[in-house]
Amino acid sequence: GAVVSQHPSRVICKSGTSVKIECRSLDFQATTMFWYRQFPKQSLMLMATSNEGSKATYEQGVEKDKFLINHASLTLSTLTVTSAHPEDSSFYICSASSDDYYEQYFGPGTRLTVT
Amino acid sequence: DAKTTQPNSMESNEEEPVHLPCNHSTISGTDYIHWYRQLPSQGPEYVIHGLTSNVNNRMASLAIAEDRKSSTLILHRATLRDAAVYYCPLINAGGTSYGKLTFGQGTILTVHP
Numbered sequence: 001g002a003v004v005s006q007h008p009s010r011v012i013c014k015s016g017t018s019v020k021i022e023c024r025s026l027d028f029q030a031t032t033m034f035w036y037r038q039f040p041k042q043s044l045m046l047m048a049t050s051n052e053g054s055k056a057t058y059e060q061g062v063e064k065d066k067f068l069i070n071h072a073s074l075t076l077s078t079l080t081v082t083s084a085h086p087e088d089s090s091f092y093i094c095s096a097s098s099d100d101y102y103e104q105y106f107g108p109g110t111r112l113t114v115t
Numbered sequence: 116d117a118k119t120t121q122p123n124s125m126e127s128n129e130e131e132p133v134h135l136p137c138n139h140s141t142i143s144g145t146d147y148i149h150w151y152r153q154l155p156s157q158g159p160e161y162v163i164h165g166l167t168s169n170v171n172n173r174m175a176s177l178a179i180a181e182d183r184k185s186s187t188l189i190l191h192r193a194t195l196r197d198a199a200v201y202y203c204p205l206i207n208a209g210g211t212s213y214g215k216l217t218f219g220q221g222t223i224l225t226v227h228p
Contacts, residue, residue: 004158032214043202044159044218093158097214104206104216106151106158 002028004096006107013084013114021079021110023094029074030096034104035067038091050077084114119203119219126225127193135188135222137203142183147206149216150177150188152199152224159202162188198226 003026013019023033032051036044048064050056050071058064068080077096081088091111095104120138127133139148147166151159163170163177165186170177176189190197200223204216 006158034214034216036218043220044216046215046217049215091156095158095216103161103164104214105161109156109158111156 002026002096002098002103002105004030004094004105004107006092006094006110008110009108010111011113013112015085015114016083018080018082019084019112021081021092021094021112023077023079023096023107025075025096025105028096028098028105030077030098031074032097033071033077034095034097035069035077035079036093036095038093038109044093047079081112084112086114088112089114118217119205121201121203121219121222123220124223124225126227127190128227129194130192133190133193133197133224133226135190135201135203135224136185137188137219138185139203139205140184142205143207145207148177148179148183148186148203149206150175150201150203152197152201153221154199160199162201164206193224193226195226195228198224200224 005024007022035047038044047062048056048058050069052071052074056069071077093109095106097104149164150162153159165177178187200221202218202221204218
């Protein structure tokens with residue numbers, strides 16, 4: 001299957017700072033990328049959908065000014081958590097798909113800890 | 116978005132078959148049934164997907180009920196590496212939810228040696 005990478009794999013930041021997480025599709029062109037958040041012992045929750053070259057579509061309850069998503073190319077999407085707080089500590093996972101939505105490929109996830 | 120329900124946990128012995136059920140009674144005609152599994156602190160791994168007919172691949176088989184309101188993931192011979200949380204999200208292939216995966220709580224599969 002296709003490979004999706006995320007960087008960094010884990011990050012610790014101080015409250016009030018911003019953190020950027022990268023999601024890359026390594027061997028295919030991802031027209032759509034999805035960002036999920038997963039709290040301990042819970043399921044994945046979709047945060048937003050981003051299509052290359054256009055603004056992201058956020059799920060209800062997700063603050064678009066706090067979670068900035070950029071999908072500038074067919075292989076890269078970034079999620080920036082602005083003014084992070086301890087409650088933003090979570091496991092952030094991206095997925096990518098090409099024109100065929102029937103398979104989505106997930107990245108390995110990024111563990112964010114805000115102190 | 117159509118919801119899915121699964122048992123919280125299941126157990127199996129190594130080398131035995133495992134049948135993981137998923138209920139999706141509100142599935143629409145354009146929803147594809149997907150199965151993913153997730154190990155701790157890792158992203159989900161694609162297992163299999165289908166629409167109406169049963170599907171087989173190297174990892175597993177997917178049996179879909181005739182009314183499509185339920186499906187079963189079949190691991191023919193469980194190994195210790197199959198221990199994971201299994202999810203059966205639906206992907207909508209039409210409308211405003213196009214391409215979105217909605218994950219339920221999943222089933223924690225424990226495999227005993």
